[in-house]
Amino acid sequence: MTQGQYDETTADEPNEAAEEKRHADYKRTGRMTLYVRRFFRRPSAVLGLVLLVLLVFFAVFGNKFTHWTYQDLDFAALGVPPNSDHLLGTTSGGSDMYAMVVRGLGRSMSIGFLSSILETIIAAIIGTSIAFFGGWFEKVGMWCLDMLMVIPSFLLIAMLVRSSSGTAGWLWLTFGLTVFGWIGYARTLRTLALSLRELDYVRASKFMGVGSFRIIVRHLVPNLGSVLIINTVLGVVGSVGSETSLSFLGLGIKAPDTSLGTLLNEGQSVAITAPWVLLAPSLVLIALTFSVQLIGDGIRDAIDPNSRSVGKAE
Amino acid sequence: MLKYIVKRCVNYVIMLFVATSMTYFLASAFMDPRSNYMERHPHPPIESINRSLTNANINDQTPILVRYWRWLKGIVLHWDWGLAPDQSSVRQAVGSRIGASVQLVTIATILSIVLGVSIGVYTAIRQYKWQDRVLNMVATFFLVIPAAVLGLFVALIAIWVNTKTGVRIFYVTGLHAYDGGNPFMWFVDFLQHIFLPTIVLLLPSAVGYHLTQRTYLLDTMNEDYVRTARAKGLPLNKAIRKHALRTSLIPTAVNVAFSITGVFTGAVITETVFAINGLGRYFTTTISTNDINGSVCIAAFGGLCTLAGALLADIFSAWLDPRIRLS
Numbered sequence: 001m002t003q004g005q006y007d008e009t010t011a012d013e014p015n016e017a018a019e020e021k022r023h024a025d026y027k028r029t030g031r032m033t034l035y036v037r038r039f040f041r042r043p044s045a046v047l048g049l050v051l052l053v054l055l056v057f058f059a060v061f062g063n064k065f066t067h068w069t070y071q072d073l074d075f076a077a078l079g080v081p082p083n084s085d086h087l088l089g090t091t092s093g094g095s096d097m098y099a100m101v102v103r104g105l106g107r108s109m110s111i112g113f114l115s116s117i118l119e120t121i122i123a124a125i126i127g128t129s130i131a132f133f134g135g136w137f138e139k140v141g142m143w144c145l146d147m148l149m150v151i152p153s154f155l156l157i158a159m160l161v162r163s164s165s166g167t168a169g170w171l172w173l174t175f176g177l178t179v180f181g182w183i184g185y186a187r188t189l190r191t192l193a194l195s196l197r198e199l200d201y202v203r204a205s206k207f208m209g210v211g212s213f214r215i216i217v218r219h220l221v222p223n224l225g226s227v228l229i230i231n232t233v234l235g236v237v238g239s240v241g242s243e244t245s246l247s248f249l250g251l252g253i254k255a256p257d258t259s260l261g262t263l264l265n266e267g268q269s270v271a272i273t274a275p276w277v278l279l280a281p282s283l284v285l286i287a288l289t290f291s292v293q294l295i296g297d298g299i300r301d302a303i304d305p306n307s308r309s310v311g312k313a314e
Numbered sequence: 315m316l317k318y319i320v321k322r323c324v325n326y327v328i329m330l331f332v333a334t335s336m337t338y339f340l341a342s343a344f345m346d347p348r349s350n351y352m353e354r355h356p357h358p359p360i361e362s363i364n365r366s367l368t369n370a371n372i373n374d375q376t377p378i379l380v381r382y383w384r385w386l387k388g389i390v391l392h393w394d395w396g397l398a399p400d401q402s403s404v405r406q407a408v409g410s411r412i413g414a415s416v417q418l419v420t421i422a423t424i425l426s427i428v429l430g431v432s433i434g435v436y437t438a439i440r441q442y443k444w445q446d447r448v449l450n451m452v453a454t455f456f457l458v459i460p461a462a463v464l465g466l467f468v469a470l471i472a473i474w475v476n477t478k479t480g481v482r483i484f485y486v487t488g489l490h491a492y493d494g495g496n497p498f499m500w501f502v503d504f505l506q507h508i509f510l511p512t513i514v515l516l517l518p519s520a521v522g523y524h525l526t527q528r529t530y531l532l533d534t535m536n537e538d539y540v541r542t543a544r545a546k547g548l549p550l551n552k553a554i555r556k557h558a559l560r561t562s563l564i565p566t567a568v569n570v571a572f573s574i575t576g577v578f579t580g581a582v583i584t585e586t587v588f589a590i591n592g593l594g595r596y597f598t599t600t601i602s603t604n605d606i607n608g609s610v611c612i613a614a615f616g617g618l619c620t621l622a623g624a625l626l627a628d629i630f631s632a633w634l635d636p637r638i639r640l641s
Contacts, residue, residue: 143329149572150333150617154579158601159341159609184572241460245583248462249598264462268587271470278470282463289458297454 038302045298051291055284059109062102070103070258072096079274089276091266100258101280107170107259109288111243115177116235120228123182127189128220132197132212145187153180154242158251170259173252177239185231189224196223226303233296237289244285260285315632315639322628326621334614338382338606341613347372347399347604370397372606385607396607398600404608407596412615414489414592418584419577419619421508422515426577427570429516430523435559437524438531439550450528453521461580465514465587472510484510487589511584518580519573526569530562537561560634567631571624578616 039045063069066087073094074086082089088097130141160176161169196202202219221228240260246252247261248268255262260281267278347370351363367373371384388394395404433453437446456464472484485491485507492503534540535558543553582594589595593612600608632638 147329147333149575150329150620151337151613152575152578152616152620154575154582155597155609155613155616156337156340158597159337159344162345162601162604237458241458244460245462245579248583249586251598251601261460261462264466268466271466272473278466282467285463286459289460290455293454293458 035299035302039298042298042301044294045302048291048294048298051287052295055105055288055291056109059102059106062105063099066096066098068096068099070095070099071256072099079270079277081274082276088280089274091277092270092274097263097277097280100263101260101284104258104260104263104281105284105288107253107257108240108243108261108285111170111174111177111259112236112240112288112292115174115181115239116232118174118178119182119185119235119239120232122178123185123189123231124221124224124228125216126182127186128193128196128216128224129212130186131190131193132216132220134197142187142190145183145190148180148183149187153183154245156180157242158246158249161246161252169257170253173243173246177242181235181239181242185235188231189227192224192227193220196220199223230296230300230303233292233299236292237296240285240289240292260288318632318638319625319629322625326625330614330617330621333617334610335382335386337613338385338610339378341606341610342372342374342378342381345601345604345606345609346374347606348374350399350604366401367399370399370401370607372396372399395611398605398608399603404605404611407608408593408611408615411591411593411596414590415581415585415594415615417489417508418511418515418581418590418592419574422512422519422580423570423574423577423623425512426516426520427523430520431527431563431566433520433524434527435531435554438528438535439554441532446528449524453524456517456521457525459518461514461518461583462587464517465584468510468514469587482506486510489590511588511590514584514587515577515580519577522573522576523566523569527562527566530565531558534558534562564631564634567627567634571620571627574620574623575616578619 068074068086074090074096075094077086077090078094079092080086080090082097086096086098088101090096091100126141130138130145133141157173157176157180160179161173197220199219202215205215205219243252243259244261244264247259248265250265253259253262263281264278264285267274267281271278347367348363351357351366357363364373364375368376371381371388373381385396388396393405395408398404398407433449437449440446469486472486476482476484483506489507490504491507492500494500531554535554537558540553540558543557544550548556578594581592582597584590585592585594586598593615597609597612599605600612
């Protein structure tokens, strides 16, 4: 930050030799470096990042720390509290909670991240197209988007994933979340893209005869880059929320596969007698959504040039 | 003004019709009522399955357009929303459950707007002071906590409070338990029941309003016209209330319509956690029993809630913004 400002002040100086010498001494701060520094200056963002890295590590390598798998049933230990063999206890059916949480976290995470990324791609293309073409296309497009938002998408997803089961069920659920999840984003992105379509180089390429799709992909979408990144990160929270809600109601991921929502459902009935079955997935779930939210907020503040929440650089 | 509202109404009716029809086709394509019968061992004779499916107008061997036309005619002419696979009437099932859901959704929506907007204004005026930071942190926490976790924990805390104090302060199941004639006792009983589910529904949407209202108000607070008002000698509170807040309420009003969808989704979970016999809980039943007509009816009700919110938002923003009113 300091170096960047230093560069700007020296640029006005008439003495070119001195300026060149200073340029050799001080490297210019790149934009990415600036973003990274601003991100790491924020304690909550760093906390979120550390938490998420730990969770990813836990989801990928967690099963190395126990000899139980999520499919094993230990009939010698039904509903026992946490001990040295079953690190987080067992369910009333004898499943090892630790192995189940590791598996469930992996499922919830992959569904959340995958569907959020796909949603952003669809929303970016459709939202900017509606803004770019304008005219009656915009009118019809906006009406369709509004119409699609009328019915709570949660209900539509529930209908769609109803026919999913088996090991490919989670892919089907991801598909359902994506198909109905992009609509709100597309509306936001269209509003932002409205001012972009008036940019000189966008109009110039239009008059040059560059294809519409090419303009959208090459000029409009990259201009929304920062918004798209933020949306993708924060979208994970929404996707994970929908997934766990559906699985909690018994409409999403079903046994033998498991997710954090499925585990919550199992914990609900034994909340008083075996609280560890409910606590472990709840805490992991809150850690997941909270860390992602903190990272998203951190990125937003790092990218936003007007943000003052992390203080000023002196 | 009246013309504007009528125009919006007509638009919304068409929207609801198209959206509900779309839901009907989607549900018919993905839900398979025949499997209810085929899963039984031994399954009933095929002719008898076909007869009951045809009677409920959900037979997958009848062309979809024929079924759609019959379904539409039933609703338009007789307000008949069709039959469930077990031949019970969807209209009766929905009719007996709609009250609980409407109470929950309405109370939670109104309270969350009032609470969220006031906290948003409170924190925007104190930007980056400790009140703002603390409330923002709390809001972020409640914003990301999934509905199922929130519901379960609120219920657990209530049970803990009940056992600690030895008095049954909160009820964690149902909406009514008192059946005497005393209206005051009835009301207290109702409050004891509705308090917890309302908290669960209200928190996520209230913190949503808080965070957006804070942003919108901060955007308008630094506008020239607010500075002019201050320069004229208007006290800060009045300048914000009369000039900044009025403008910044318009985007919030637009948000209300779309967050009702969220409240409705939350109601599905909350009703399951607190064993309230409302539409949300009925919805999970219809999905797991492949009840096409029932689930479409609930989707239509959800859409109606959204559009009612959208219409109120339209009227409210027209009242706030003369440009909309006069165009």
